[in-house]
Amino acid sequence: MTVPVLQVQALRAYYKISSFGLDREVRAVDDVTFHVNANEIYGLAGESSCGKTTLIRTIAAATKPPLRVVGGSIVFNFAGRAVDMQKADDDTVAAVRWKHLSYIMQGSMSVLNPVRRVERSFVDFAFRHVGRRMAEFLDIVSDHLRRLDLSPDILSAYPHQLSGGMRQRVAIALATVCRPEFIIADEPTTALDVIVQNGVLAMIRDVQKELGSSLIFVTHDLAVHANLCHRLGVMYAGRLVEEGGTREMFRAPLHPYTAHLVASLPRIGNTEPKKGLEGTPPNLADPPSGCRFHPRCPLAREVCRAQVPPMVEVAPGRRVACFAVTPPARAA
Amino acid sequence: MRVVLDLFRYNREFAIGVVLLGFVVIFAALSFFSPFPPNDAFVVPPDVPPSWAYPLGTTSRGQDVFWLLTFAIRNTLLFGLAVALISRILSLVIGLVAGYAGGIVDRVLMSLNDTFIVIPLFPILVLFYFVMRDKMSWGLLALAMSCLGWAYDARLIRSVAMSLRTREFTETSIFSGMSMRQILTQEHLPYVMPIVFSTLMNNMNWSIGLEVTLSVLGFTDINTPTIGVMIYWANQHTALVAGIWWWILFPVLLVVIAFVGLFLLAVSMNEHIDPRSRLNRVTG
Numbered sequence: 001m002t003v004p005v006l007q008v009q010a011l012r013a014y015y016k017i018s019s020f021g022l023d024r025e026v027r028a029v030d031d032v033t034f035h036v037n038a039n040e041i042y043g044l045a046g047e048s049s050c051g052k053t054t055l056i057r058t059i060a061a062a063t064k065p066p067l068r069v070v071g072g073s074i075v076f077n078f079a080g081r082a083v084d085m086q087k088a089d090d091d092t093v094a095a096v097r098w099k100h101l102s103y104i105m106q107g108s109m110s111v112l113n114p115v116r117r118v119e120r121s122f123v124d125f126a127f128r129h130v131g132r133r134m135a136e137f138l139d140i141v142s143d144h145l146r147r148l149d150l151s152p153d154i155l156s157a158y159p160h161q162l163s164g165g166m167r168q169r170v171a172i173a174l175a176t177v178c179r180p181e182f183i184i185a186d187e188p189t190t191a192l193d194v195i196v197q198n199g200v201l202a203m204i205r206d207v208q209k210e211l212g213s214s215l216i217f218v219t220h221d222l223a224v225h226a227n228l229c230h231r232l233g234v235m236y237a238g239r240l241v242e243e244g245g246t247r248e249m250f251r252a253p254l255h256p257y258t259a260h261l262v263a264s265l266p267r268i269g270n271t272e273p274k275k276g277l278e279g280t281p282p283n284l285a286d287p288p289s290g291c292r293f294h295p296r297c298p299l300a301r302e303v304c305r306a307q308v309p310p311m312v313e314v315a316p317g318r319r320v321a322c323f324a325v326t327p328p329a330r331a332a
Numbered sequence: 333m334r335v336v337l338d339l340f341r342y343n344r345e346f347a348i349g350v351v352l353l354g355f356v357v358i359f360a361a362l363s364f365f366s367p368f369p370p371n372d373a374f375v376v377p378p379d380v381p382p383s384w385a386y387p388l389g390t391t392s393r394g395q396d397v398f399w400l401l402t403f404a405i406r407n408t409l410l411f412g413l414a415v416a417l418i419s420r421i422l423s424l425v426i427g428l429v430a431g432y433a434g435g436i437v438d439r440v441l442m443s444l445n446d447t448f449i450v451i452p453l454f455p456i457l458v459l460f461y462f463v464m465r466d467k468m469s470w471g472l473l474a475l476a477m478s479c480l481g482w483a484y485d486a487r488l489i490r491s492v493a494m495s496l497r498t499r500e501f502t503e504t505s506i507f508s509g510m511s512m513r514q515i516l517t518q519e520h521l522p523y524v525m526p527i528v529f530s531t532l533m534n535n536m537n538w539s540i541g542l543e544v545t546l547s548v549l550g551f552t553d554i555n556t557p558t559i560g561v562m563i564y565w566a567n568q569h570t571a572l573v574a575g576i577w578w579w580i581l582f583p584v585l586l587v588v589i590a591f592v593g594l595f596l597l598a599v600s601m602n603e604h605i606d607p608r609s610r611l612n613r614v615t616g
Contacts, residue, residue, distance in 0.1 A: 062507055094509040103507055110500045115522045124518050125508040
């Protein structure tokens with residue numbers, strides 16, 4: 001097997017806040033292990049505030065206090081060159097970013113500076129990473145935009161003159177103009193209606209296919225995941241609870257949380273009312289003991305309260321952290 | 333250029349402001365054609381009321397009010413511009429850095445800033461005059477006033493910079509590896525420019541007003557003719573008691589015109605420079 005482009009090992013990232021002599025620790029990402037292969041779209045699903053954004057921020061080494069990486073490692077492998085984001089110095093990280101690793105931010109509609117023309121944003125953000133002369137760079141940008149069905153005319157427009165979908169596509173164009181090997185997309189389609197969303201998703205897929213890069217795609221919208229991703233990881237309360245190929249995950253979810261997520265999707269012809277999940281997501285400053293899902297889990301048993309279920313590979317490429325699937329005896 | 337023409341046509345404040353300020357600037361420019369050097373006295377008969385020979389009359393010191401006024405308004409405008417420009421640079425740098433850097437840098441800069449806000453300006457400037465005495469000059473006063481005049485606007489700019497810091501485009505800039513200096517000058521500076529322009533005019537008004545006040549009381553270099561200095565000399569010669577009203581009326585009138593012009597420009601500029609509100613005007 002080839003080396004994965006991204007290998008995340010037992011990553012823990014906490015928000016540490018101390019005010020008025022009181023120390024609080026929010027465990028936004030706890031013990032997460034996964035990898036992303038070359039030329040693959042990896043989906044990250046989970047409800048709001050389950051730590052998705054924190055996880056990818058950490059991966060992009062875009063952490064700032066109070067967020068701190070407490071343990072674990074993040075290793076990228078760009079064309080045979082391994083980069084450990086935790087150990088690498090600032091210059092290395094800066095050299096990797098944008099050229100090899102780009103990040104489409106949450107709310108990426110406002111990635112463009114509202115008082116600068118689009119062209120200036122391209123020059124400001126991407127010019128230095130391309131390493132060509134200005135005229136060549138602008139040619140590259142125009143070509144790239146044309147490939148993404150955007151008229152190069154928009155370069156001379158201000159962001160407010162573009163529609164939401166166009167702005168979104170410009171943001172994606174901006175992130176992919178350097179042809180990075182790894183793209184992180186944090187909810188790039190949340191603010192769009194389904195039709196525009198479809199267009200943007202198709203565009204992301206095309207870009208990914210053309211560049212052959214890897215992509216982490218974060219959203220809480222399972223329909224988007226089903227549509228786009230090769231593999232899917234489901235997060236709950238800062239932990240990865242299940243991972244596998246998208247198709248198998250939807251066909252036969254193993255973790256009770258995933259099962260609920262999948263069951264909540266509307267299906268054509270199905271008129272039964274959907275059952276909601278009792279309770280609310282836990283407070284990450286004071287998470288439940290053992291399995292973090294147990295207060296809401298219909299299958300919860302004694303051991304779930306006491307022990308954290310480990311991530312166990314139940315089938316090739318399929319991992320799940322649940323005692324109901326892998327009883328403690330087998331897990332140990 | 334078309335922009336300016338459009339503004340002139342559609343924005344009444346701008347049109348009036350330009351006309352008023354244009355009048356004042358042309359008046360100031362006339363000083364280059366003056367037949368008399370500004371500090372020469374008794375070159376014309378004293379105390380002549382406005383007439384065809386002396387359109388604005390003459391002073392008790394034998395100066396032609398019209399030509400003297402051209403020098404005075406030129407110096408006053410330049411003074412205001414110098415103070416405004418220097419203090420704009422100070423408030424921009426301090427406001428942007430404090431707002432962006434945050435933390436300890438912000439706290440240090442802002443405590444300095446607050447100190448300048450609460451300092452009573454007028455006594456300090458008077459004190460400054462007494463310390464400097466004969467060394468007091470026009471440039472020195474401009475420098476002193478710009479060092480005192482940046483604080484309010486630095487706070488204003490800081491507040492905007494703080495909100496800019498959390499925007500996605502700032503985070504993207506950081507991610508793309510731009511340095512703090514690049515982010516501030518390329519990304520944040522264009523955003524705060526409208527504010528800076530509008531405060532520029534207001535600051536000019538403020539500094540001209542303060543300069544006139546100081547001069548009238550004689551706390552500046554009284555040998556450089558400015559509007560304030562002119563009024564100062566008029567008072568020294570008890571112009572109002574002696575009935576030489578034109579010595580006081582015309583300088584006051586001119587500085588009021590300059591004030592109103594600057595104010596109107598500040599208001600209309602503010603609306604125009606931001607590309608978003610420019611669009612609002614087209615559609616709305």
